[in-house]
Amino acid sequence: MEPGLTSGGCGRARPHLPPALTRRAVRPLPALPAVPALLAVLLAAGCGGAPARSPEGSPPGGTPPAVAAGTTPAATTEMTGIDLLFLSMMAGHTEQTLEIVRLVRDRLADNELQTLVAAVEVTESDELTTAHAWLAQAGRSARADDHAGHGSGPEQLARLRDAPAGQVDRVLIEVLSAHQQAAADLARAHLAAGIDERVRDLARRVEQSRTAQVALLADRPAAKG
DSSP: OOTTOOOOSSOOOOOOOOHHHHTOOOOOOOOOTTHHHHHHHHHHHHTTOOOOOOOTTSOGGGOOHHHHTTTSOOOOSOOOHHHHHHHHHHHHHHHHHHHHHHHHTTTOOOHHHHHHHHHHHHHHHHHHHHHHHHHHHTTOOTTSSOOTTSSOOHHHHHHHHHOOGGGHHHHHHHHHHHHHHHHHHHHHHHHHHOOOHHHHHHHHHHHHHHHHHHHHHHTSHHHHO
16 A cells, blocks of 8 residues: 555545655654643543444444445444544544645645645545544534644644745645644554544554655655755
C-alpha cells in the first residue's frame, strides 16, 4: 500500500505516489500539545460507555452493508461510546482536512505535493463516508461531539487562503503537517482505548497513513527553505 493511502470501500482509483515519495523513511515527530487532552477525553468517554444499539435488521454495531462486505475485521462487539466518540471526532477532523486540501490543490507548485494532496483527498473522502455510515446506523451525528480544541482553526485556514503564490507550498506543509500529526496521535490514542475491532482497524490505518504523510511533507523542498 502506498504511504499516505488507506484502503477504502468505495472502489475509486487512487492517485499513485511517485517512487521518490514511497522510499522516504517515516521519522517520528513530537506530539501536539492538544493530544494529551484528546487522549484524556477518549479514555474518560470509554469508561462504562454503553454499546450503541443497531437499527433493526442491520448488522451488529451499525456496520453498513457495503463496509461489512469489505476488508474490515468481522464484528465481535457492538460499538461502544468510546468508539463512537472517536468516529465523531475523526469525522470532524477529516472534514477539516478536505477543506484544507481543496483550498490549495490548484495552487501548488510542487508536482509531488500535488500528487500527495490528491491522494489525501480521495482516501479521506472514503474514510469520512465510512465514519458517517457507522455513526448514522448507531443513531449518532458526526457533529454530536464537540470538535473544538483539535484540528486546524480558522486562522490556519485563513493562512492558506491568503498565502501568496510563492508561499502556498510552504504554508500548506506547515498547516497540513500539524493537522495530520494530530490525526495520527488521536488514532494512536484510540488504539490504546478502543473496543470495536472495525473502528480500531480504521484507527490503525489512519495512524499509519497520517504518520507517513507527515514524513513526506517534511521531505518536500518547501519544508526546508
